[in-house]
Amino acid sequence: MSRQNVQILFPVNVPGAFDYAVPDGVRVDRGDIVFAPIGKQMKLGVVMSVGAADVGRELKEIAEVKATRPLPEPMLDFINWVARYNVASPGQVLRMVLRSWKALDPSPIATLYEPTGQRPSNLTPARRAALDEGGPFPARAAEIAARAGISAGVVKGMVKVGLMRADARPVDPPFAEPDPNMKGRALSxxxxxxxxxxxxxxxxxxxxxxxxxxxxxxxxxxxxxxxxxxxxxxxxxxxxxxxxxxxxxxxxxxxxxxxxxxxxxxxxxxxxxxxxxxxxxxxxxxxxxxxxxxxxxxxxxxxxxxxxxxxxxxxxxxxxxxxxxxxxxxxxxxxxxxxxxxxxxxxxxxxxxxxxxxxxxxxxxxxPERPGAITLPEIGLIDMKIHKPERGSFLSEPMVKAVAERIGRGEQSLLYMNRRGYAPLILCKACGARLKSPDTDSWLVEHRATGRAVCHLTGFSMRMPKKCPNCDAEDGLTSIGPGVERIADEAQSHFPHARVEILSSDTTSTPEEIKERLGRMERGEIDILVGTQMVVKGHNFPKLTFVGVVDGDLLMGGSDPRAGERTYQTLVQVAGRAGRADMAGEALIQTHHPEHEALQALVAGDRDMFIGVEMAMREMLGLPPYGRIAAVIIWGPDMKKAKALAVDFVTKAPRADGVEILGPSEAPISRLRGLYRYRLFVTAEPSVNLSKYMAAWRAKAKVPTKYKIQVDIDPQSFV
CATH class of the missing domain: 3.40.50.300 (P-loop containing nucleotide triphosphate hydrolases)
Incomplete structure (x- = not known):
């Protein structure tokens, strides 16, 4: 009788599952999480299928079946489908599923301490600190001691005198159960x-x-x-x-x-x-x-x-x-x-x-409408060719006037600028050099609040230089363009007594800070909030009645075929922050292109007009949803070899009707983290299985060490 064998997928970048034998007397089911030898290591993997067929060779045996719930059948199918659709290895997808290997074991047990409720009048300072500052309870003795600034021995000693109780409990308790029968808000x-x-x-x-x-x-x-x-x-x-x-x-x-x-x-x-x-x-x-x-x-x-x-x-x-x-x-x-x-x-x-x-x-x-008497904000355009701000300023006179009116009425304003930092470009006036991140064709962004120049692509950061790194010119560096810090400074100069704050990923680095700042905005403790994309959606500020979009043209440039759609979506969302209580809202958008169809549709409140124009353009060009697109990025440390690999890859493309290949060409950001980048695009008719086509094409390529060919189905980024 042949031994049962199984196919185990490991959370590594491999093309598929490996065959293993099941030891006698061991039961293994699809979805079980097991340990099995791979090379000289013992690795955690998942049983993707079970069979009794003889594969014609000696198989290694699985070492251990984890005593944990198997992955559900639909999740196993999901892993395979995600891998096929996105031209990825199933092992890479499994790695996203098994994000916490420690969670495969039961919760650790620890001794947790909490007050008994007794509180005599003659408490020592250390014991008083444990009760007053050691929470939240229950907690480990070391955690209570660290919060209270005392020793763990004090906490343990409080058990003997009845001030604390100690219990062995799971470190990871179950979450509270939601109650589906609680009453929600009254609906229209x-x-x-x-x-x-x-x-x-x-x-x-x-x-x-x-x-x-x-x-x-x-x-x-x-x-x-x-x-x-x-x-x-x-x-x-x-x-x-x-x-x-x-x-x-x-x-x-x-x-x-x-x-x-x-x-x-x-x-x-x-x-x-x-x-x-x-x-x-x-x-x-x-x-x-x-x-x-x-x-x-x-x-x-x-x-x-x-x-x-x-x-x-x-x-x-x-x-x-x-x-x-x-x-x-x-x-x-x-x-x-x-x-x-x-x-x-x-x-x-x-x-x-x-x-x-x-x-x-x-x-x-x-x-189609807000409930009750709440109406959508009035939206207007400020033509920046007519209302030019003063040199070095970025807020037009109508924008400043609108904010002043709200401050005078005790209402709030939001100034939207989707650029972090103080200025997106640092330029040398002497030699014209632009400060870039090392090994990356990405401009450094000045962050005046921290005195640093930062690359938002790679995370590189350095102190703002006092002279140009290219020509050594003293005091030659100048800031070009606005970020949220610069807009906040300008708003503060217009309104010295206003409470101006910034909300961006640089100024609020933790979830707690985000929650705290949003809470103060909701309570009306901020007069002018200057924010990036973080403020666009999901927030309800009752006293916010004015939204000013500093640069309505920011999303329109570049080669992104979704630029019009994204511009419209973003501006609708940000304008929708205004007037969400019982006060009328207004939004003004500064733009150099007031004739753009996305902006005209926004002002007219005519979404169908915009969708009609955008859909007609997509259909004519065969772009989604009327066609499929994929992107390929070729990375490598040598520019000539990376280009040659890209050209060679194109020659290996399978022949197929309804498929067109564009490129290769240098990516807009042609160098990133020391690697040169080339891109090509594939457009296909809806009837083409683009994922299958790209997988077959990718399988033909031999990629040298240190080089990479990356496939992106339905790309959203074009840099």
Whole structure:
């Protein structure tokens, strides 16, 4: 009788699973997490399939089956589908699933201490500090001691005198259960109708995709909360994807208010301990409500009932390194494999999602207005050819006047500028050199608040030089263009007594700082907030009545075929921050191109006009959603060899009807981290299986050591 064998996938960059024998008397099932030898190492892997066939050679045996819940069948299928679609190795995708190996074991047990409630009048200073400053409780003795500035021995000694109790408990306790029956906000008739449609989809317990398309402030979150509540009533888990950590933090309190428990958070900013706890609880099925960034899509939920992608159009759902994927599209794929509903929510849906809704692939649920008497803000354009600011300034006279009016009425203003730092370019007046990051064709950004020049692509940072590194000219360096720091300085100079603050990833480096600053804005403690993309979506500031877009042309340049769409989406979102309570809002956009169709549609409040123009252009050019595109990036340390590799790669392209190859050419940022970059683009008709075509093409290439060929299906970035 032949021995059972299994195929094990390891979380490494390999093309597929390896065959192993199962020891006699050991039971192994698909999805089991095991240890098996690979080379001279023992590695953790996942059983992707089980068979009894004789492979005709001696196989190594698996060493251990982990005593943990297997990965669910749909998750195993999801790993393979994500790899095929995005032309990636399944091992790389598995690595995103197994993000916390420590979570595969039960929670560590530790002795935790908490006060008994006794508090005699003759407490020593150290014991008083333990009770007053040692929390939150329960906690380990060392943690209490560190917070209170005392020794751990003091904490342990308090147990003997009845001031503390000590218990052996799991370090990672279960999360609080959300209550789906708590009452939410009262919904308008239109909101109730939309919520009923979504709840009906959840009740079917089958795959569906719904586009929740509502103007800013229309209550999309409260509407899909009803679908979330229905999935929770069924005892299932719910996954909500949000585009940024800032939104994750802002959203947690809204979920807690609606369901009585803070959801499980998952994003790059959480600690290893929090990641271990979250992964274990989600994989076990105990964590019912998860709110996270794009990587949360790869959590192996045991009993998934609903996936929500909030702000589905947002470009930060696109992963640009490692496995390159779009979390929105992969969320729909996972919903199909799990046979569960997916909700895509946005005030400015992507044209791809709108196209799918028009074709009937997605249900289209529309919220056309804000509830009650709240109206959308009036939007106007400031032609910068007419209203030129003074030399060295960036705020026009109409913009300054609008902010002054709000300050005079005790209201708030938001100035939007999607550039971090003080100035995006540092130029030498003597020799004309532009300061660049070493080994990278990326300009350094001046950060005057920290006195440093920073590359936002590589993270390189140095002190602002006092002379030009190129020609040694003293005092020759000058700052070109505005960032949020420069706009904040200018606003403060116009309004010396105003409370001006900045919200960007440079000024708020932790989730707690983001939450604190957003809280002060909500409470009206900031007069003028100058912000980047972080302020655009998901926030509700009751006293904010004016939004000023400093540079409405910023997204329109370059080679991005989605430039018009992104401009429209961003400006709709940022303008929608104004007038969200009972006060009328206004938005003004500074631009040198007031005739642009995106801006004209925005002012007219005519989204259909913009969509019609943009869709016609896409159809004529065969761009998504009327065609498929892929990008290929060739990286290497030698410019000539990288170019030769790119040219040779093109010659290996399979012949196929309906496919056109453009390039190769130097990438707009032609050197990054010491590597030279060449790009080419592939356009294909919708009938072409572009992923399969690119995989077959990529398989033909032999890539030298230190060189890389990277495939990006449905690219969002064109640098």
């Amino acid at each position: 008739p239109a909101q109730n109708a939309a919520a009923a449609d979504l709840v009906a989809q959840v009740k079917k317990n089958a795959y569906s995709a719904s586009l929740l398309d509502g103007v800013t402030g229309s209550g999309k979150t409260e509407v899909y909360f009803e679908a979330v509540a229905e999935a929770l009533r069924q005892g299932r888990q719910v996954l909500i994807l949000v585009p940024e950590i800032a939104l994750t933090q802002a959203g947690l309190s809204r979920f807690e208010a609606r369901f009585g428990a803070e959801p499980v958070a998952w994003h790059s900013g959480i600690t290893d301990m929090a990641r271990r706890r979250a992964w274990r609880e989600v994989a076990s099925g105990r964590a019912k409500l998860v709110v996270g960034a794009r990587s949360a899509l790869f959590l192996p939920a045991a009993n998934l009932g609903l996936i929500v992608v909030d702000e589905e159009h947002d470009t930060s759902f696109k992963q640009e390194e490692g496995v390159i994927y779009n979390a929105r599209d992969m969320a729909v794929l996972r919903g199909r494999l799990e046979d569960r509903p997916v909700i895509l929510a946005s005030a400015t849906p992507s044209l791809e999602s709108l196209h799918n809704a028009r074709l009937g692939r997605y249900a289209h649920i529309i919220l």
